[in-house]
Amino acid sequence: MSNIHVTTTVNGDEVEFLCDPRETLLDALRDKLNLTGAKEGCGTGDCGACSVTMDGRLVCSCLVLGAEAEGKQIGTVEGIADGETLHPLQQKFIEYAALQCGICTPGILVATKALLEKNPDPTETEVRYWLAGNLCRCTGYDKIIRAVMDTAADLRRAS
């Protein structure tokens, strides 16, 4: 079986790659496009470390084939900052030390950004349920949740 030619848009830039039909979007992002922000934790959709958005919808890129990205809009953690200026969520994660090893952080940032775009004023319970598919084995989640709640409050004040 020959490779499939895929044209897609990642963080606003049109990109092309060739992939094996069995290759996941996560593999394509990391190995073909050198976007290594999305991480492979479990490879089975349980941990959320590979979270990206596809046409605005939060998905695990390990559960999407590279070939399925054809014609889609993909958003990764690399597209969250504005040049050298970090996104408020990224600033707040640093301020709260809402990470230790950092493997889960790109996925949590992508997932949280998607939540705040859908619901700018989430309750703590809503944040915890939304992020139930993003596993963190270091922080115990508390700092992450506090960073998200504080960012949401800041963004509401700013808007």
Add this chain to the structure above:
Amino acid sequence: MDYHIATSFDDAIAVASKAQGITRFLAGGTDVLVQLRADIVTPDTLIDIKHIEGVKDISRESDGSWRIGIAVAGAEMTEHAALMADWPGVVEAMDLVGSTQVQGRATLTGNLCNGSPAADSVPAMVAAAMSATVAGPNGTRQVAVKDIPTGPGRSSLAKGELITALHIPARGTSSGDAYLRFIPRTEMDIAVVGCAVNLTLDGDTITSARVVLGAVAPTILLVQEAANAIIGTSLDEAALTALATAASAACNPINDKRGTIEFRTHVAGVLAKRSAKIAYERALANTGNSA
């Protein structure tokens, strides 16, 4: 693996009918890709059915029934206010499947065709008396959702056949549904027991009911004795006790690390009572004005 993007259901059927070896249809992919990557099932032919016209649509038919496209993701159902108002049990059951990320991809049809006896959406679909349009090389047929799963990982679909749409009956007034499951934590787990109830009232008396259990037998169970226990009652304590007894009596569960036979059997009765109470409250509140 040959990856084929189907342009129509006829195209998908033609490719699937001719394919050698293992064929899988790709909609949400949240089971197919996991099995592929774990080397459990490596399809020789993978047919992507998300590009067929209408598969992403949720539509209400003129008779009040609903048609759910086979590539509609769980999140799209949860965001559909009118569907949620009519069939909260079906929508909430689907919403219990996996994480936010999985909800962005996973489909009702996929949850059904994966054939897990613990699938959360299937008891709710059967309680709702949902049906599927199945198309194949020999034409199209309507099949009750209840008759699709035949055992763990197995379905009654023949080679070359696939579901082309799911249908939920018209809600009607004074009726309601609910689904509850037991898991050892609050989110991201597989049902140890699941129970869906769908019922209709005349005044405060139950005139019809469907009680369905998941994860307590090789397939989901539509328990007529449990329905009989509450039909003709106003869901009083005696009816609830009889409902729980009938639900528990129907169980034929496995014994595993996630739940013993005794535990699953007991919890089936508890969940039947709780689901029935929620469905009953929803039926009382359903005066038909929302539609």
